[in-house]
Amino acid sequence: MVWERLILHVDMDAFYASVEQRDAPELRGLPVVVGGAGPRGVVAAASYEARTFGIRSAMPGAEARRRCPGLVFIKPRLARYREVSEQVFALFHQLTPLVQGLSLDEAFLDLSADPAARRDPAATAAALKRDIVATTGLTASIGVAANKLVAKIASDLEKPDGLTLVIPGSEQSILDPLPISRLWGVGPQTESRLKRLGLNTFREVRTAPETVLSQVFGRNHPRMRERAAGIDTRPVEPRSEDRSISAEETFAVDLAQGAALDDELARLCGTVAKRLRKAELVAGTLALKLRDPSFRTCSRQRSASPPADDTAVLLQLARALLTRWFEEQPGTRLRLLGVAARDLRPADQMDLFGADGGGDRVADAVRERFGDAAIGSARGLRGKRYDGDPSDP
Numbered sequence: 001m002v003w004e005r006l007i008l009h010v011d012m013d014a015f016y017a018s019v020e021q022r023d024a025p026e027l028r029g030l031p032v033v034v035g036g037a038g039p040r041g042v043v044a045a046a047s048y049e050a051r052t053f054g055i056r057s058a059m060p061g062a063e064a065r066r067r068c069p070g071l072v073f074i075k076p077r078l079a080r081y082r083e084v085s086e087q088v089f090a091l092f093h094q095l096t097p098l099v100q101g102l103s104l105d106e107a108f109l110d111l112s113a114d115p116a117a118r119r120d121p122a123a124t125a126a127a128l129k130r131d132i133v134a135t136t137g138l139t140a141s142i143g144v145a146a147n148k149l150v151a152k153i154a155s156d157l158e159k160p161d162g163l164t165l166v167i168p169g170s171e172q173s174i175l176d177p178l179p180i181s182r183l184w185g186v187g188p189q190t191e192s193r194l195k196r197l198g199l200n201t202f203r204e205v206r207t208a209p210e211t212v213l214s215q216v217f218g219r220n221h222p223r224m225r226e227r228a229a230g231i232d233t234r235p236v237e238p239r240s241e242d243r244s245i246s247a248e249e250t251f252a253v254d255l256a257q258g259a260a261l262d263d264e265l266a267r268l269c270g271t272v273a274k275r276l277r278k279a280e281l282v283a284g285t286l287a288l289k290l291r292d293p294s295f296r297t298c299s300r301q302r303s304a305s306p307p308a309d310d311t312a313v314l315l316q317l318a319r320a321l322l323t324r325w326f327e328e329q330p331g332t333r334l335r336l337l338g339v340a341a342r343d344l345r346p347a348d349q350m351d352l353f354g355a356d357g358g359g360d361r362v363a364d365a366v367r368e369r370f371g372d373a374a375i376g377s378a379r380g381l382r383g384k385r386y387d388g389d390p391s392d393p
Contacts, residue, residue: 003118003168007236008109008125009143009151012088012132013160015105016045019084020074022137030072036061037073040250040335044076048160081105084136091131095124100236108148110236122165129163149232150175153182171230176203183227190216202228245279246289247271248338254293256333257326262319266311268339269318273311276341282307284343286317290325291336300325301342309347314339 012018016034021027031050035043041061053068065071085104092099095117098110111117117124125142132140139161143154146168153175154164166174180200181191193216199205205213206228213221226232247268255261276283287301300321308314318339326332 003121003146004112005146006111006114006118006121007145007148007151008111008121008128009145009148009155010088010092010107010109010128010132011141011143011155011159012105013139013141014045014047014051015084015138016076016081017047017050017074018138019081020077021047023080027072027074031055031068031070032072032074033061033064034074034076035064036250037075038252040252041073042250084138087135088132088138088140091128091135095128097238098236099238108151108236122163125163125165129161145171147230147232148234148236149184149227150230152184153178156182172206175228175230176201176206178202180205180228183224185224185227243344244287244340244342245272245275245281245283245344246338246340247275248289248336250291250336251334254333254335255337256331257322261322261334261337264337265318265322265339266315268337269315270311272339272341273309273314276309276344277347280347281341281344282309282347283314283341284345285341286314286321287340287342288318288321288325289336289338289340290322290334292329292332293335295335297336298325303343307343307345314341 017032020032020034021030029049030047031053032047033043033050033055034045035041039062043055043057043059043061043064045057046055046059046064050064050068050071053064053071055064055067055071061073065073081104088105089099089101089107092107092109096109096111096114100108100110102108111121111124114124121144125144129140129142132138141155141159141162141164143151143156143164143166145151145154145166150166150171154166155162157164178201180186180194180202183202183205186194194200194205197208197212197215199208199212199216206225208225210221213225217224249264249268251264255264272283283304284307285301285303287299289297289299291297302317302321304313304317
């Protein structure tokens, strides 16, 4: 079998929840959810024991508790998850420099240049799974295929702790019977529209008339037909996990324009700015995510010129965007607010005490050595921490 391209998609199994169950053995075997336990909390991750009750990520916490009264809620520990993620990604980079992270627990690996891997892809993937268990105590599911699209679909077919190999030329036989919900680009609303047209499987989308597909996908219908056929030429792109760095908060009480909301905005900008500096990146665009009490979600963005990683610069842009939004939506309250840094690029080498966020870098260095409490802002005396990752212990 000739593998011109060899792509692995690695997906850690119920990552956040699995880390919690590993670190606290008394949680093993219990239905565990990582997320907010409050009345407006959201499930970030669910253990496989919780999933048997139909609990999934992004489900409201109240609904999850209704489905499973004995559910165990765990507050997210993002710093801990990043630590474990770094261990996993280090294993990836031992195999290839072509690693495209999609999140802390998910990545593509391009092993096309590895003759040994191409001779026996299944053995290579199995060895990686063993290394992940040995290093972290956690399991991963891996899909092996000739392109990213099929590899990602394959990794989900035998979860948890699965390994699915799709030999080149066999894509159609494996994909054709799958439900259309597994196709990239098909969400719940699109799935409903497809089903109303009698398109329930990959095969039915792959063979549907152009006039039918265009009703759902418009001008993008040729690309969706290709996806249903397992055709994908996209390369594995290292560092694509840094295309955006974001932070968001769902409020216990809807917030109106004012000091409380501004404090939340400042905290989120500080978190994003710190993550940018840690990744040695600057943002060319600052975006806001806004959700009102009716769950209507919209976004606003503005360019940063020059690109920045400085809290004050990001906050200035964010305040302008938020003010403009309230002018368009007078009297509206916010249920959720998010800040995202986009159009990322490597940071230039800058003087620690110079412009462009030098003060923030000094603060980062002090906090790194002495802890978050070692330094703060005058505004922080009111009880709000301006800069830093709220998930840090």
